[in-house]
Amino acid sequence: MTERETRKPRLYRSLRRAGWARRWLAGLLLSLLPLLAWAGEDPEGLMFREGDQWVASLAMDTSVHMQVHGLMAEVSVRQTYRNDSSQWREGRYLLPLPENAAVGALTLRIGERLVEGEIREKQDAKAVYEAAAAAGQRASLVSQNRPNLFQTAVANIGPGEEVEIEVRYWQPVAYRDGVFSLGLPLTLTPRYLPDASPDASYAMHATSLVAPEALPAAAASVDGGVAAGPTVALVADIDAGLPLQRIESPTHAVTVFGHAGRHRVELSNLVEASDRDFVLEWEPVPSKAPRSAVFLDRVAGEDYALLMLVPPTLPTAPLPRELILVIDNSGSMSGASMAQAIEAADRALARLRPGDRFNVIRFDDDFDLLFADAVPAEPGNVARARAFVRSLRAEGGTEMLPALVAAFAGHAPQGYLRQVVLATDAAIGNEDQLLRLIESGRGKSRLFPVGIGSAPNDHFLRKAAELGRGTGVVVRDVNEVAEKMDGLLARLDRPAMRDIQVDWPGVTEAYPARIPDLYQGEAVQVVARLDRVDGIATVRGLAPQPWSRRLALVSEKSVPAPGVARLWGRARIDALEDELRRGGDIESLRPAIVDVALRHGLVSSYTSLVAVDKTPARPADEMLASTRLANATPAGSLAFAQGSTGWMRDLFLAAVLLLGSLLLLRVRT
Known part of the structure; x- marks a missing residue:
């Protein structure tokens, strides 16, 4: 495959031709937008007030490196915090990550010094971070808000300094309809939390559920003002292990380098706004499309396997x-x-x-x-x-x-x-x-x-x-609706397999424990901890007649894949948290989650990563101010949608719209 570029058209709205009054009104509204952003009661941004002026505070650049080997991806997210103010600063950011990401490494870089993070119970990690921040030490914390939403914090960034943190995670590659894909969320849609349900059968059980922090989960900020949204640079190295006929992104313009099964993918614009999810897809040459694969990992004397199998789809008459x-x-x-x-x-x-x-x-x-x-x-x-x-x-x-x-x-x-x-x-x-x-x-x-x-x-x-x-x-994108919905509706009529089970050799703990039904083009993906890797795994189910397939765990198709053990740990934690959601005993489930997270070095509901530079940096007589860096407004959404603004901002917006209406009425008369 030679170098080429793929592009995804963005959805833009163009203004219609208008008379001078409408053009003047549009200019007035645009000039008032900064005031609207400032008017919220929960200010956020990259500026803060010194005396009578808004001055630069804290900026953050993000770069992402994806390394894909077969069905495994190791991803590093680097955030560089730059303090352009005259004060010592703390930066906080809500970091969206894939919901099945196994977050397991943190590095804090100050100049040439590197500090490796360690996994600790959540409250302990928070206490260590807060103590270091108060003592003037540079420190970083990565904690989980929800399975697909994390918070990063960096303390004691000096005036004019840059501090970098690197968060690493492992993720399985998805496979459907003969296409591999990998996604990375880059922002989030503000969440709505309903009032408590009057239906007691579905009410929240405070004693059994891990209550996530309110969103956005950041300390109260002394900052306000307006700044450009965060941006991202991204590179992906793909070692597919088989020849590919296409690599492209349905969400971003990318440039592809390489040939055979090894490729590098870069954003064509080098830097993009972090206002929409990034998705990358690659498709093997049809004759080389895999039907099964086994990936193996060995950590601390224990063996782990990731199994992928694409069952046949047999023709069936669709039910009404x-x-x-x-x-x-x-x-x-x-x-x-x-x-x-x-x-x-x-x-x-x-x-x-x-x-x-x-x-x-x-x-x-x-x-x-x-x-x-x-x-x-x-x-x-x-x-x-x-x-x-x-x-x-x-x-x-x-x-x-x-x-x-x-x-x-x-x-x-x-x-x-x-x-x-x-x-x-x-x-x-x-x-x-x-x-x-x-x-x-x-x-x-x-x-x-x-x-x-x-x-x-x-x-x-x-x-x-x-x-x-x-x-x-x-x-x-609206342009994707026909293709995506036609594909989904076709799948509804063509279930591939149900009642799926995998029989492993020896004693095994595998996830998902109950494999979901499969539809046309979908693959079985199971991760397991094994007491032996020599032997045969048998996948069986109804399609609609009984069907089975035997796979040797050790063969020429088996691929070593560091990271499978972490994926098993993430899946095990997910299963334990499912038990909590069903009302399971928190006294037994919480220690089990902590144990798995600590053994595999993973961030979870009860564990966090913390890194502390032992040398104090901030003088004792200098104050530490906090800045929450705002996530980008998702592309195509309205920044002032209900639920995403405060009451003062809503009131100010209503006043502007009222003014606009009066002006238009006057022009017409």
Whole structure:
């Protein structure tokens, strides 16, 4: 493969031609935007006030290096904090990472000195960091807010200094429809946390659940002002181990170098705004596409394996479906996300077959069912539903729970399979509550999440599909809707395998413990801790007839892959946290999570990474100020969507809009 460039068109909105009054009004509104940003009661940014002036405070550059070997990726994220102020500063940042990332290394760099981080219980690590910060020592802390959201903190950056931290994590590569893919979230959609549910059966159990910090999870900042959003530079080295016919990014413009199975991928623009997820895809030459693979790792005398297998998809006659479309039209969906959700739902409605049944549910602060019950997919009903979907507007909060309860209520008629398609950015803070409902309250329904927008909540989407015994897809651009939705809806009719089990030699602890059903083009991926690696693993299931495949754990297809042990540790922690969510005994589960995290050096709900430079740097008579660096507003969303601004900012925005309306009325008269 020679050097080439791939591009992903961005969605832009152009202003229509306007008279002088409208142009003048647009200029006025643009000039007031900085005031709107300043007016919030929770200021954030890279400026702070000295006397009567706003001056430079703290800046951060991010660079990412991905190293891919087969189905394993090791990723380093480097954050360089630069203090341009005359004060000693602390920087804090919410760091989105893949929801299945095994975060296990931290390095603090001050000039030529390197300080390696160590894993400790969360409260101990926090105490060590705070003590070091108070003593004037340079220190860094990486803690978990949610499985796909971490917080980094760096203390005692001197005036004019740069301090770098490097966070490393390991991640499995996804494989579907013959295409490998790797994703990295670069920002987050502000989360909505509903009031406590009146339904006690789905209420939060404070004694059994790990309560994440409120978002954004940062110390109160003394800073305010306006600054450009954070940026990222990214390089990926891919050793696929087989010839590839294409490498591209559906989200960013990239340039590809290399040939055969080894390639380097760089951002074509070198530096990009951190306003949307990065996704990289590579496809092998068809004749070389893998059907199975085994990756092995040995750590502290224990053996670990990652197994991948693509089962055949046998033709089956599709059952009549009862399709329940659940559409999120809350405020966080404002902008391009709402357009994508509407197009996705419209595509699903257009593909209904004669004999199907369907209904549509939309939700924000409350929810509505289009029909009292599912109706036949007759032309009149479908036309009414498509008009209803087209009329939706984004506003209000994200009260997803009542809408899902309504979607799962009752039963489909005999002979019908109920399929619930949920279109959402999943900008919610009550993930555990919703996942508990999906696991215990869906009945015989299957749930198929459709992630919407440039920065959806991938942790919730993956877990919702797993617990809902469905599969999911992410739509990041209106131009992708037809392809992505057609692929998803085709999968609904073609389950590949169910009741999947893997028989390992000897005693084994494997995850996921219950392998989800597979749909067309999907692969079995299981990670296991083994007491022996010599032997045969047998994968079996129903497809729809009994099917099995034997794989030798040690063969010419086996590949050494450092990092598999950490993936097993992350999967083990995920399974234990699932038990907590189900109401398991925290007194026994918490120590088990801590034990796995400490043995594998992983950040978790109860463990953090901390690094401290022993030499004090800040003079005792100098104060330490804190800056929270703001995450970028997701591309295509409206910065002032409900739920993402404070009341003062909302009030100021309302005043500006009122002024604009009065001016337009005056021009017309």
